Amino acid sequence: MQPTDIKKNINSLIEESVIIYPNLTIKLKQIRLWIKSVKDGTLVSKPFVMLFLLQFIRDAKVMLDIKRLASEEEQQTFYQEMIPPEKYWYGELFPQWLSNHDPKFYLWRTKLMAGEFSQEDEQLIKSITHFIKQCGGKTLQRYILDLSMATDIIVSSSQENPLCIQLTSQSQEFSQVKSNDWENTLIFWGIERGLFLSYNPGRPDFIDRIANVALDNSDRLDTGIYEKLNL
Numbered sequence: 001m002q003p004t005d006i007k008k009n010i011n012s013l014i015e016e017s018v019i020i021y022p023n024l025t026i027k028l029k030q031i032r033l034w035i036k037s038v039k040d041g042t043l044v045s046k047p048f049v050m051l052f053l054l055q056f057i058r059d060a061k062v063m064l065d066i067k068r069l070a071s072e073e074e075q076q077t078f079y080q081e082m083i084p085p086e087k088y089w090y091g092e093l094f095p096q097w098l099s100n101h102d103p104k105f106y107l108w109r110t111k112l113m114a115g116e117f118s119q120e121d122e123q124l125i126k127s128i129t130h131f132i133k134q135c136g137g138k139t140l141q142r143y144i145l146d147l148s149m150a151t152d153i154i155v156s157s158s159q160e161n162p163l164c165i166q167l168t169s170q171s172q173e174f175s176q177v178k179s180n181d182w183e184n185t186l187i188f189w190g191i192e193r194g195l196f197l198s199y200n201p202g203r204p205d206f207i208d209r210i211a212n213v214a215l216d217n218s219d220r221l222d223t224g225i226y227e228k229l230n231l
Contacts, residue, residue: 001054003040007032009057013064020067023098024060031056034109048119049112052143059142062090063098084156085140096190097144108147117147121167124207125153131211137218138162150185151194155214163218164194167210169201183226193221196228206231 001009010032017024035043035053043049069075079087111117129139138156145151151164166182179196186194195217199206209231221227 001057003035003038003043003050006043006050006053006057007035010035010053013057013060016064017060021064021098023095024063027098028060030105034113038113046113046115048117048143052112055143059090059094063094066090083138083140084160085138085154085162088154088156088162089140089142089145093145093149093189093191094142097148100189102148104148121152124167127207128211128214129153131207132215135211135215137211137215148185149189149191150182151191153214155218157215157218159219161218163214163221164191165214166194166196168196168198179228183228186226192223194226195221196226198228198230200231203231 010028014025014028014032017028031053035049066075066078069078079091082090108117125141129141132139132155136158138160140154140162141152145154145164149164150166152167153165154162155165156162164186168178179198182194182196195214197210197213199210203209213229213231217227
């Protein structure tokens with residue numbers, strides 16, 4: 001999708017959402033204002049901005065599809081077609097983000113546009129995702145989860161209980177501040193359980209270990225627990 005098409009889509013979504021989902025309209029207008037004065041050529045040169053916009057447009061369309069359904073029973077049928085992390089995202093976390101002020105939203109939009117954001121752990125998460133899927137698990141990633149909700153990936157296993165997971169390569173003693181910020185962020189967004197994983201990239205099996213611990217905790221971690229582990 002080209003920048004011109006992205007802007008047209010956002011305008012169209014604003015018109016569609018203004019009656020049936022005003023909270024979505026507010027966020028769409030903020031995003032439209034954010035990119036309004038950016039030339040198309042400049043926008044194309046900013047891959048993370050483009051990826052976020054495409055992702056947001058896709059999610060906005062799904063939310064409008066849900067809102068158009070006449071009954072709660074129809075909505076539940078719609079959700080049943082999703083994998084557990086998707087159902088958690090569209091049913092709880094994304095609506096929560098749309099309904100509330102995000103104190104980090106302006107900051108990370110600024111960083112995205114300035115080219116100060118890079119997914120240094122992108123390949124790592126791809127490898128973890130691949131391993132989890134081979135084991136029968138399900139995963140989901142979103143820029144909003146990463147930048148606003150301190151969540152690199154949502155994972156579900158056999159019990160189909162999605163779990164928000166944050167990864168860091170720092171040792172636990174050096175990541176105490178980060179882990180405290182992580183827990184406070186999850187609580188702020190109403191995320192009732194989570195896993196903060198510090199890993200050692202020098203270990204030859206660290207990807208397998210991360211994936212296995214993620215799957216295990218997805219099934220066993222109780223509500224109200226924000227587990228912090230050092231692998």
